[in-house]
Amino acid sequence: xxxxxxxxxxxxxxxxxxxxxxxVILAVSAETGEASIDAVAILEGKRLLSPYNDEQKDKQKxxxxxxxxxxxxYRLIFGGGDAGTATVSKxxxxxxxxxxxxxxxxxxxxxxxxxxLATNSETLGKHSVSRRPPTDAERAAVLTLMKSxxxxxxxxxxxxxxxxxxxxxxxxxxxxxxxxMIGSFTVAATNKFERDLFLIAAPQGAGMRADFVKFQAYQPxxxxxxxxxDFIDQLDVDGDGLGEVFATVGGFxxxxxxxxxxxxxxxxxxxxxxxxxx
Numbered sequence: 472x473x474x475x476x477x478x479x480x481x482x483x484x485x486x487x488x489x490x491x492x493x494x495v496i497l498a499v500s501a502e503t504g505e506a507s508i509d510a511v512a513i514l515e516g517k518r519l520l521s522p523y524n525d526e527q528k529d530k531q532k533x534x535x536x537x538x539x540x541x542x543x544x545y546r547l548i549f550g551g552g553d554a555g556t557a558t559v560s561k562x563x564x565x566x567x568x569x570x571x572x573x574x575x576x577x578x579x580x581x582x583x584x585x586x587x588l589a590t591n592s593e594t595l596g597k598h599s600v601s602r603r604p605p606t607d608a609e610r611a612a613v614l615t616l617m618k619s620x621x622x623x624x625x626x627x628x629x630x631x632x633x634x635x636x637x638x639x640x641x642x643x644x645x646x647x648x649x650x651x652m653i654g655s656f657t658v659a660a661t662n663k664f665e666r667d668l669f670l671i672a673a674p675q676g677a678g679m680r681a682d683f684v685k686f687q688a689y690q691p692x693x694x695x696x697x698x699x700x701d702f703i704d705q706l707d708v709d710g711d712g713l714g715e716v717f718a719t720v721g722g723f724x725x726x727x728x729x730x731x732x733x734x735x736x737x738x739x740x741x742x743x744x745x746x747x748x749x
Contacts, residue, residue, distance in 0.1 A: 493513050493514075493515070494513065494514040494515075494590065494591060494592045494595070495510065495512070495513055495514070495522070495538055495590065495591055496511045496512045496513075496514060496519075496588060496589075496590050496595075496706065496708065496717075497509065497510055497511060497545060497557075497571075497588065497589040497590065498510075498511050498586060498587075498588060498589075498703050498717065498719070498728055498746075499547065499557055499573070499575065499581070499586060499587040499588060499589050500581070500586045501575055501581035501582060501586075501587075502582055502583075505560075505572060505573070505574065505575075506557055506572065506573045506574070506575045506581070507570055507571070507572060507573075508539070508545075508557065508559070508570065508571040508572070508573050508589065509568070509570060509571075509728060509746050509747075510522045510523075510534060510538070510569075510744065511588075511717060511728045511730070511742075511744055512730065512742055512744060514592070514595075514708055517708070517709035517710070519708065519730055519741065519742040521742075521744050522534050522744075524745065525567040525568060525745045525748065531564070531568065531569045532569070534569065535562045535569045535571070538591075539559050539561075539562035539569070539571040540559065541559060541560060541561055542558065542559065543558070543559045544556050544557070544558045544559075545557045545558075545559075545573075545589035545590060545591055546589060546590055546591070546592070546596070547575060547576075547577050547579070547587055547588075547589050548587060548588040548589060548590060548595070548596045548704060548706050549577065549579040549581075549587045549588075549600050549602055549704060550579075550600035550601040550602025550603075550642055550704065550705070551596055551598070551600070551601050551602070551642065551643075551644075551704065551705045551706050551707065551714045552596050552597075552598045552599050552600040552601060553596060553597065553598070553599070553600070554577050554578070554579050554587065554600050555575065555576045555577030555578065555579065556575070556576045556577070557573040557574070557575050557576075557589045558573055558574045558575075558576070559571050559572070559573045560572050560573055560574060565747045565749075566725070566747050566748060566749035567725075567745065567747055567748050567749070568745050568746065568747040568748075570747070573589075575587075579600070579602075584637055584638040584655070584701050584702075585638070586701075586702075586703040586704060586719075587703070587704050588703060588704045588706055588717060590706075595706060595707070595708060596706050596707070598646075601642050601643040601646075601650075602640060602641070602642045602704070602705075603640075603641050603642075603650075604639075604640070604641065605639055605640070605641045605650075605652055606641075609641060609650070609652060609679075610639060612677070612678045612679040613639060613652045613654060613670070613672055613679050614636075615678065615679075616670070616672055616678070616679045616680070616681060617634070617654065617656055617668060617670060618631055618634070620668060620670070620681065620684055620686060621634060621656075621658070621666065621668065621686075624666070624686050624688065626658070626666055627660070630658050630660060630666070631658075633658050634656050634657070634658040635656065635657050635658065636654065636655075636656055637654075637655035637656060637657055637699065637701060638654060638655050638701055638702060639652060639653075639654040639655075640652070640653050640654070640702055642704075642705055642714075644705055644713055644714045644716070645712055645713045645714070646712060649673070649674050650674070651671060651672065651673050651674075651682070652670070652671070652672040652673075652679060653670070653671050653672075653702045653705075653716065654668075654669075654670045654672070654702075655667070655668070655669050655670075655699060655700060655701045655702065656668040656670070657697070657699055662690075663690070663691060663695070664688070664689070664690050665687070665688070665689055665690070665691050665697060665698075665699075666686070666687070666688050667686070667687045667697065667698065667699040667700070668684070668685070668686050668687075669683075669684075669685040669699070669700035669701075669702075669718065670683065670684055670685075671683035671716065671731075671738060682733075682738060683731065683737075683738035685700055687699070692723060694723070694724065696721060696722065696723045696724060697721045698720060698721050698722060699720070699721050700718050700719070700720045700721075700729065701718060701719050701720075702716065702717075702718055703717040703718055703719060703728075704717055705717065709732075713732075713733055715730050715731065715732045715741070716730070716731040716732075716738070717729070717730055717731075718730075718731065719746065722748060723748070724748060724749045725745075725746065725747050725748030725749060726746040726747065726748075727743055727744065727745055727746050728743065728744045728745070728746050729742065729743050730742035730743075
């Protein structure tokens with residue numbers, strides 16, 4: 472079961488949650504105007520910490536009572552920058568985690584695989600939004616790179632045309648004005664054998680180079696649960712000028728929340744947290 476590894480002063484009314492002593496980072500997904508919020512991490516200094524694990528029901532309840540209190544307003548982060556607000560309406564227990572519902576005020580078009588972050592920090596992400604669909608040229612360059620990665624991983628040639636783009640987003644991770652591409656791709660063979668790719672790519676001349684590749688080839692369980700990874704958003708949590716990449720990962724009847732950071736010139740996973748598992 473994939474998700475077994477995920478262990479790791481109050482405001483009132485509509486006042487901002489920045490009065491909290493601890494900085495929290497939340498994942499926000501939305502459909503038809505109402506948003507669902509999950510806790511991703513507590514930020515302590517420059518370290519991302521799990522707020523609780525799936526067995527700590529007392530800590531989950533305490534977190535919900537403090538951070539998911541009705542009327543609490545969080546800053547919405549989209550493209551690493553200010554993009555509106557998320558106002559908590561209620562919270563409840565899921566199978567092995569708690570979840571909040573919120574009303575979102577933003578011009579960002581959330582829905583499906585287009586997600587966002589939220590925080591009570593007064594300083595994180597205090598700049599303009601840097602997120603958009605790729606241009607035709609960017610998309611073509613990424614697809615060329617993506618196909619080469621699948622080919623290097625022994626994907627049958629007959630499956631290459633069937634690869635689906637789950638999501639492809641352009642975002643400037645380091646503020647240099649050059650947009651990186653973050654994408655998720657998937658293809659299933661007739662026997663349902665799955666090949667998933669999570670890719671962070673950067674411009675290189677007229678093309679793209681792969682900065683991070685997470686390629687997964689596996690046979691899903693009979694229930695069909697996938698382990699694919701999808702981009703949530705990016706946010707510079709440690710002030711080094713480079714946004715960390717937040718993502719979701721599927722699992723057996725559940726999902727997890729991941730954070731990737733560039734360390735020593737290479738991207739690697741630095742944090743995980745349970746989303747839920749039933």
